[in-house]
Amino acid sequence: MKQGKDSKAMERLRTALTTGNMWLCVLSLCEQQKKIYAYGLREDIEKKWGWKPSMIMSYLVLYKIEKDGLIKSEFEERRKYYTITPRGKEELKKAKGYLASLSKGL
Template sequence: MAIRRLKKKTTVELLWPYFLKLLKKRPMYGYELRQKVIEQFGWKPATVTSYLVLYRLQRGGYVTIEWREQRGKPARKYYKITRKGEDLLEEGIKYLKEFSSKLLGK
């Protein structure tokens, strides 16, 4: 029970650092981001949660959106990290490192 709750708190409820980390490499669209989280981090974020987090990141100025036309398909909404988003990611990673260091006694 406690481990399951810990995993939820560090994955589902903490989705934004995963997205910003991936977007630091290159702009991506929502479905692609979800797939990359599965591939690189080994867990599957819910669709609604993913788009809610992306909306909040965009509203906060941490990502911008760009519509890209696709030949014969609907345009896709790509997300791109901003400087503000990079700063937030850096601060978040720093906090997580300090937290885990204290927890592990290093």
């Protein structure tokens, strides 16, 4: 293995923890910034967590978690903004607790 290159196992872990859990990043950003919009979401994730999801993935995650009632959307000046709901805050809190206990167990 070349130095600096991740193993396949690390690549799978990174994918599972980033792309597979992008909804957590979205909820966290909504909680911190109060409102977000899809186009800026990709740059915000890259700045904060060091990876940039595809535009399609961003819209897909926003659609799914809005459908689940974790965020809500409204239009303001030609942009669709998303905000976290009380249910979204509760799910984010649960997820953070779960990840903390999982990490502690490792």
